[in-house]
Amino acid sequence: MDEPQGPDSAKGAQAASMTSPSLPGKVARVLLPLAALGVMVWFILARGASLSPVQAPPIEELTFERVVFRTNPSEIIATVRNTGPLPLTVGQVEISEAIWDYSITPSPTIPRLGRAVVSVAYPWVEGEPHGVTLITSTGFKFSHEVVVALETPEINTTYMLFFTGIGIYVGVIPVFLGLLWFPFLRSLGRTWLDALLAFTMGLLVFLGVDALHEALEIGERVAGVFQPVALVVLGTAGSFLLLVAIDRHFRKSGPASASSEGLVLSYLIATGIGLHNLGEGLAIGAAYTLGEMAMGSFLVLGFTIHNTTEGLAIVAPIARGGAKLKHLALMGLIAGVPTIAGAWIGGFTYSDLWSLLFLAVGAGAVFQVVYALGRILLGKLHETGGLSFPSLAGLAGGFAIMYLTALLVAS
Amino acid sequence: MDPGKFLSHFDYGKVVEERPNGTSVREYELIAEDKEILVAPGVYYPAWVFNGTVPGPTLRCREGDLLRVTFRNASKHDHTIHFHGIHPANMDGVYEIVPTGGSYTYEYVAEPFGLFLYHCHVMPLRKHISKGLYGAFIVDPPEPREAAREMVMVMNGFDVDFDGENEFYTVNGVANYYLQPGREVKLKTGELVRVYLANLTEFDLINSFHIHANVFRLYRTGTRLDQYEVTDTVMLCQGERSVLEFSYKYPGKYLFHAHQSEFAELGWSGIFEVSAHG
């Protein structure tokens, strides 16, 4: 009933001290929770598993990152990572259900998130499946099945040239072929150019969705400890936001003419497609390494046709304003050359984790371009009161043509 | 060589010397190769073969003969020949691995008499056996067995998709060969039949042999002439052998097959077609 004055005045004093603490006071307020957390961590580490009422045996986890086949002498080399919560020790190695002598570096005991390389002198048989199984000191068993054993390409001139050739064939030449449409595009009227922008947008939506799907699929093979889905989101959102910021910066600082805006957009498209093609290169290099290149020429043909439309996408925004030849050449290189780098990485040091990141970053870049194109097309809505039929058809057509050409490379 | 000819084909080697005690010096040649072979109608398998076939040739000699088996390796992988029977350690084909292009001569006196085997003994053993590097090896007793219609039956399997399980089971290399019209094993009533039966099936622990409408004398491993049992079904472990003797009383068509129904229906079945003696 009768409220004492005390609490009110105390509240007032608290509020006052909150608003203007001294510097040491601020530092103390930052450090206090951290110190408390430190005590907590020490307590948990010191007490360990005794926190739990039941003494459960530790769950071990081991992930195969790469399995390499060598000849002269015949050897199987597996790179594994401890993705469990505790260190583990490899005790035995079996190849296709038989115990084999092996060597392991740096140590049979692998710390949490640490890596080890297991080498087994094994007379593997080309073209046949081989299972690699590691049994830990506590009896956990981890297996990896290679469906078709093939000699893994080593980094040497022959393979460098081979992968470079494939990259040029699949990435660089088709993009430049697409750029050859530039003179034709310049002769088009405004409605058709809008339709072309819409076409480019449809095409890029497909590439973006495709890259995301691929990244998530690879994520299923990546150890849970690396949080593959979060990495895909991080890579996609990160590259998207970064490129949006860059785009804004250019449009604010540069002269705001329509042609320079188109040029920036074209460069961004080239960058997005370049990142996408890096992912394609990875896929091709990895397919070769994993012995899936039997369909090689068909795969190369498919990517070639698929990528020719990418050149078209790059030049769509500058068709009205025009551009110097050096810009076209540079864009072609930005979009095409990453395929070569991708083929090298995929062929020599394929890693699921890196592939996932490349694909996610590529998806983000592609979505940024979709966003920029969308803004241009939506801007026109105010002028014309709606997307024209050719633009709608272009949007659908872009998506459809990517779908159809992707059928050539789908597995 | 198709299983029809393989059935009654015995490789006695080249006799280079007849010795006073009645034994001979025999020379054989076995060549290992990588070769695609037919294992079931319409299905080929990338095998490793001795002298072009799976099973390899049935080597035959007499107890006390001096054998010289020259092995040449024309396969892309290391191989050896490991014989069953009594011989010195360096003739055992385990440590003297013969690389691609290499050769090795196994030389020893054949003993004791019985039905033996030879097979590659390079690791991984499961691979080298399942790929087809094996055959039967008959050592005849000093006093020959009673004259008979003789045949060899090597039971095996083929893992054509390399998943560690056999897709096909055969005798002498082709699934259901002796089941096909015109390819039945032709016998006569009253004729003594002797089957040299060996189990070289990989992946499965055992295989078996069963004849219809008859019983046979079972001489385990063929190492004794006076001890046998009478039965109609015999189970053999991987690598085990037996010599079987029987004759048919009535003419007609009689099945013989593995008594594991699964194997019988995956290729390990055949027919004895018995005609009246006359």
Ligand SMILES: [Cu+2]
């Ligand atoms: Cu071998």
